[in-house]
Amino acid sequence: METDPEFYVSGVRAGNRKALAKTITLIESALPKHQELITRVIDRLLPYTGKAVRLGITGVPGVGKSTFIESLGMNLLERGHRLAILAVDPSSTHSGGSIMGDKTRMEKLSVQEAAFIRPSPSGGTLGGVSRKTRESILVCEAAGFDVIMVETVGVGQSEVSVASMVDFFLLLMLAGAGDELQGIKRGILELADAIAVNKADGDNLDKALQAKKIYADAIHLFSPETPEWTPPVLTCSALQNQGIDAVWETVLDHHQKLSATGVLEQKRKKQALQWMRTLLEEGLKDWFYQIPAVKQLMPELTWAVEKGTSTPTAAVKKLLNALES
Numbered sequence: 001m002e003t004d005p006e007f008y009v010s011g012v013r014a015g016n017r018k019a020l021a022k023t024i025t026l027i028e029s030a031l032p033k034h035q036e037l038i039t040r041v042i043d044r045l046l047p048y049t050g051k052a053v054r055l056g057i058t059g060v061p062g063v064g065k066s067t068f069i070e071s072l073g074m075n076l077l078e079r080g081h082r083l084a085i086l087a088v089d090p091s092s093t094h095s096g097g098s099i100m101g102d103k104t105r106m107e108k109l110s111v112q113e114a115a116f117i118r119p120s121p122s123g124g125t126l127g128g129v130s131r132k133t134r135e136s137i138l139v140c141e142a143a144g145f146d147v148i149m150v151e152t153v154g155v156g157q158s159e160v161s162v163a164s165m166v167d168f169f170l171l172l173m174l175a176g177a178g179d180e181l182q183g184i185k186r187g188i189l190e191l192a193d194a195i196a197v198n199k200a201d202g203d204n205l206d207k208a209l210q211a212k213k214i215y216a217d218a219i220h221l222f223s224p225e226t227p228e229w230t231p232p233v234l235t236c237s238a239l240q241n242q243g244i245d246a247v248w249e250t251v252l253d254h255h256q257k258l259s260a261t262g263v264l265e266q267k268r269k270k271q272a273l274q275w276m277r278t279l280l281e282e283g284l285k286d287w288f289y290q291i292p293a294v295k296q297l298m299p300e301l302t303w304a305v306e307k308g309t310s311t312p313t314a315a316v317k318k319l320l321n322a323l324e325s
Contacts, residue, residue, distance in 0.1 A: 008038075009045060012041075027136055042135055042139070053168070053251065054137060054166040056149075056151075058169070063173065064199060068244075072238075075245060081114070083148075084145040084148050086149070088152050088158045163191040167255060171191075172196050192231055194254075195232075195234070197215065197233070197234070197235045198237065198238055200242070212233050212234070216233040229257060234247055298319070301315040301319065
């Protein structure tokens with residue numbers, strides 16, 4: 001693998017797809033020498049980042065996420081945008097994940113020169129995949145992509161993770177799936193900058209409009225994150241390509257309002273600081289478990305806690321005291 005940072009920096013800046021793919025492969029590598037190299041590359045690319053619209057997309061199973069992303073993506077390409085699609089899928093080794101199939105499911109989008117689709121690395125922890133996705137966003141921006149879509153493929157915490165790295169978080173929902181609010185975590189509704197009820201076509205249209213009202217009532221129970229924006233509820237049909245432009249206009253409206261008031265800049269700064277703290281905590285944890293005294297004490301104290309001859313509090317105190325000796 002090429003070891004000169006200039007190879008990656010100049011290749012990415014020139015929009016060379018091969019160089020972009022190699023740079024993201026470097027991000028995904030766990031080798032310390034690759035991590036050191038990519039840090040230098042990203043530092044040099046940083047001045048060319050931050051100009052894209054960062055859009056996070058999540059949705060309940062069966063909501064038609066791939067069809068929606070392809071439909072929106074093709075619309076954006078027609079408008080002259082350059083689009084990168086990234087995924088956060090910490091569960092891919094257990095479930096097989098779906099993103100690997102997205103390149104084949106997004107048949108039209110995957111062959112477009114102005115679109116770049118990147119599956120998430122399989123078998124990572126959420127923290128690891130999140131780090132790789134955050135750094136990949138910066139690299140894609142430096143390569144000239146002006147819309148970055150981040151898709152959640154896994155479940156649970158991955159929604160929170162994606163919401164913390166994008167400007168706009170879109171929640172795709174279905175109508176006519178029994179109790180409309182069943183299975184929706186309050187936390188995910190609170191994260192949403194907009195809800196789009198997909199598959200609002202044919203016989204399903206009336207149900208979609210009913211669902212829209214239910215979601216609108218539910219979302220108004222929460223305090224908006226910023227006074228500048230109240231999350232709207234929209235209906236669309238990715239299959240019929242109806243209402244997709246309205247979703248994008250909503251994303252742009254949000255971006256313009258938050259940019260004009262400085263809220264977007266503050267949001268990104270807050271996300272960067274939050275991410276720095278997360279990385280610091282992960283680094284400290286890794287460092288702690290590698291300390292010889294901790295490694296020596298850990299089996300004995302683990303056994304003592306399991307047997308009930310020591311409390312967890314006492315065991316932790318001994319481990320922390322080992323740092324002083």
